[in-house]
Amino acid sequence: MGHEVTRLKFSRRDRRDFREKVQACLDALATLLENAAEIPSPKMGMEIELNLVDENCEPAMVNAAVLADLAGPKYQSELAQFNIEINVEPRPLAGANLAALEDDLRASLDLADARARESGGRLAMIGILPTLREGHFEQKWMSSDTRYTVLEQQILAARGEDIELSITGVPLPGRSTSDHLTTMTHTILPEAACTSVQLHLQVSPATYAAHWNAAQILAGIQVVLAANSPFFAGRALWHETRIPLFEQATDTRPPELKNQGVRPRVWFGERWITSVFDLFEENSRYFPALLPDLTPEDPVAVVAGGGTPELAELTMHNGTIYRWNRPVYDPTDGRTPLRLENRVLPAGPTIVDTLADAAFYYGTLRSLARSDRPLWTQMPFAAAEENLRVGARHGFDSVLQWPGNRAVSPQDLVQRTLLPMADAGLEELGVDAALRDKYLGVIEGRARAARSGSVWQRECVAARERAGQSRDSALRAMLCEYLERMHSGEPVHTWSW
Template sequence: MGQDVEERKFTRQDRQRFRAKVHACLDALAEMLAGGQFEVSEPKIGMEVELNLVDGAMQPAMANAEVLEAIADPDFQTELGQFNIEINVAPRPLRGRHIRELETDLRASLDSADERARSVGSRLAMIGMLPTLTEQQFEQKWISANPRYDLLSQQIFAARGEDIELQISGVPLPGYDTRDDLNTICDTILPEAACTSVQLHLQIAPEAFAAHWNAAQALAGVQVALAANSPFFAGRALWHETRIPMFEQATDTRPLELKNQGVRPRVWFGERWITSIFDLFEENSRYFPSLLPVCSDEDPHAMLARGEAPSLSELKLHNGTVYRWNRPIYDIADGRYHLRLENRVLPAGPTIIDILADSAFYYGVVRAFVDADRPVWTQMSFDAAEENLHAAARNGFESHLYWPEVGWVSPQELVLRRLLPLADAGLAAYGVESDVRDRYLGVIEGRCLSRRSGAGWQREAVVAREKAGEDREQALAGMLADYLTRMHEGEPAHTWTW
C-alpha cells in the first residue's frame, strides 16, 4: 500500500529540501551498513496479496471501503482502485511445516473475507488482471479515497506533462489467426490498479543482500512463465502476463522525448548486477525526481548518535515510488532496523496452493543460486535476464528463455531438468520438511508437464466459450465465474478443465 500522505500542494522548495533529506538518509544508511547493527532473524516467508472485487454479474465492484468495513480485519487494507483490496500476511519462519500452515491460515482468512464481502454484494477475485475491467472504469472518480493515491496520480501526470498511452500488441488465442491490440489514451493511473500481484518478502543480512537480489533478478523470467495469470484486459487477449507491460506503461512519467533520451523508467528492472543494497538506494536518488516530496523533522544522524533507529522516512517514501520488480526495503520492527527483499513479479492467484507453490519455488531456487559455487548471474548478462522477463510475460510456456550452459530453452524444460532439483535443495537448506517441499514443488512440476498456467486456462476457457457461440463480453464473464468457483475449490490451476 505504501506510506499514507495527506493531500497537499508541493513547492519547488519542498523538492529541494526532500532531495537533501534523501541524501542525508543515504549517508545515514551507509553509516548503518558499515556499523553492522542490522537485525538478522531466521529466514521467514512474508507476503502481500492484492485482490479484485466483483459483483454478481462478474463486473468490477467499486466498493472497497464498504467491503473493508464488512471484513473488519486490519490485515486487509485499501489499494489504488476502488475495485481493489490487499491482505498483508504476517511473516513466519520458512523452516519445518510453516508454509503448509500458512496455506491453511490464508485459505481460512480469504474464505472469511469473501463471506463478509458477499454480505455487502461483492466477491473477492484473486487474479492477476480482472478480465471484465473496461476502460470506463479508469475514470478519476474510481480512485480510492486515501489522499495518497490521488496525489500520486497528480504528480505522475505533472511529471509526464501529457496523458498516458497504453500500447500492447497481443498474442493470438489458441486456434485464432488474428491478434488483439491495445492502443488507448488514459488520463489517470488507474490501469496500474488493474495489475494485482503477490509480493514476497525475505529478510536478509546486508552482506547477503546483493547475492539474493541478483539471484531474484536472474529468476524473474522463469517465475513469470510459470505463474502467468493476466491474459485479458479491456476485452482484449494480450500477453500471458499483461501485468508486466501494463504496469510499466501505466506509471511511466516519461513523455516520448525523454524515452528517446534514454531516461530511466520508474517501473524498472534495473541495468546491472549489484554488489551492495546501497547501489539500489543510491540509483533511486540519482536517477529519479521525487513524486511525493514530504519531509519529516527527523535527523537520522542525530538519532544514530543517540543509539536510536532512524525511520529514514524520506528514503523509504522515495523508494516506494520507484517500482523495481525486485525492490529493496528498509524497515523498523520492535525498535530494530532490518532489510528485506520484495519480489514483485508474480500475479495474484489462481488458488492458494498455486501462490504457495510459486513462493516455495522462488525461495528455494534463490537460496540455491546464492549458495552455488559459481552464481548464475556471473554466467549471464543482465540484459539476458531482462529479456527473459518480457519474453516470458508475452508468451508464457511458449516462450524461449536464455540460460547459461543451456542456451535457448523452454521454461518447462529448464524447470524440470535444472531448477526443480535446485528448489528442493534450497528449501531443504532452509529446513523445510520433505513432504511440504513435495507438495508445492509437485504443483510446479504438474504445471510444467501440462504446460498450463492460470493464463493458459483462461485463454483456453474463453476460446471454448466463443466457439460455443458467446461473444467476448459473455465469454469473459462466464470464464471469470468458473474461475472463482475453481479458486474456492482450491485445486491447482493446471488440473482445471473448462
C-alpha cells in the same frame, strides 16, 4: 510506501529539501548497514492484492464498505475501489510454517470474501480482472486515500500529458491474428488492474546483492509458471499482461524522454549489483521525487545515538519506484532492517498455487544466492531482462536464455535444473520434506502440462467464442467459472475447460 501523505501540493523548495533529506537518509543507512546483524532464521512474508466483483462478475466498487467491516491492519485499501490487499504476518520458513501460512491465508481470504458478500461483492484472486473495461478507469473510482490522489497528480504533472497504453497481444488458440490495445488515459487507474502477489524475505546486508541478483535471474521463469493475466479491456494480450500494463500506466516519461533513454519508474534495473546500497543510491540519483513530503526526524543523529531511524523520506521515495525486485527498509526490526520484495507474480489462481509459487521462489533463490559459482557471473544482465519480457509475452511458448549460451524451454529449465535447486534450498531452510513434495509437485505438474492460469483462461475463452459467444460473454462466463474453481482449491494445472 512511507508515512501517510496529507498534502495535496508541494513547492520547489519542498523538492530541494526532500532531495537533501533523502541524502541524509542514505548516509544514515550506510552507517546502519555496517552494524546490521546476520539473520540466522530469515522470515518470509506475503501481500496479496485482490479484486472485488458483483454477482455478474463485473467490478464491484465496494472496497470502503468491505474494509470497514474487516477493520484490521491485515487488510488494506489499494488504488481502485474494486481492490483490497491482504498482508500475511512474516514467519520463518522452517518446519511446517508453509502449511501454517496456507491455513492462515485461507482463513483471511474466507473472512474477506464473507465481508465482501455482505456488501454485494465477492473476491477474485486473479492477475487482471477480465471484465474490466476502459470505462472503469475514471477518477471517481479511485480509493479515497490522499496518497493515491496526490500520486496521480504528480505522475501526470511529471509526464505533462495523458498516458498512452499500447500492447500487442499473442493470438488465442486456434487464431492467426492478434488483438491490439491502443488507448489514451488521463488517470493512473489502469495500474489498479494489475493485482499481484508480493513475496518478502528478510535479507542481511552481506548477502543482499546475491539474493537480488538471483531474484532477477528467476523473474522470467516466475512469470512463465505463474502467468494469470491474459486479458485486459476486452483484448487478449500477453500471457502476463501485468508486466507491460504496469510499466505503461505509471510512466512519467513522454516520448521525448523515452527517446533520450530516461529510466522508467517501473524498472527491471540495468546491472548486477554488489551491495544493497547500490539500489537505494540509484533510486535517489536517477528519479525525481513524486511525493516530497518531509518529516522532522534527523536520521544521522538517530543512528549516532544508537537508535533505528524511520528514514521516512527514503522509504517514501523508494515506494514510488517500482522495481520488479525492490529493496525495502523496515525499521520495525532494528537488527535486520532489510527485506527483498519480489513483485513479479500475479494473484491466483488458488491458494495452493500461490504457496507453490512462493515455495519455488524461496527455495530456488536460496540455492542460487549461495552458489559457489554465481549464475550472474555467467549471464549478461540484459539476458535476464529479456527473459522477463519474453516469458511474460509468450508463457510456456517462450524460449529463455540461460548461462552457457543455452536457449531452453521453460519446461526443461524447470524440471531439469530449477526444481532440484528449489528442493535443495527449501531443505537447507528446514522446510519439512512432505511440504517440499507437495508444493514443488504443483510446480512440476504445471511445467509438465505447460498449463498456467493464463493458459486455462485463454483456452476457455477461445472455446466459448468458437461456440458462438461474444468476447464479453465469454470473458464473463470464464471468470464466473474461474471463481468456482478458485474456491475448490485444486491447482490450476488440473483444471479442464
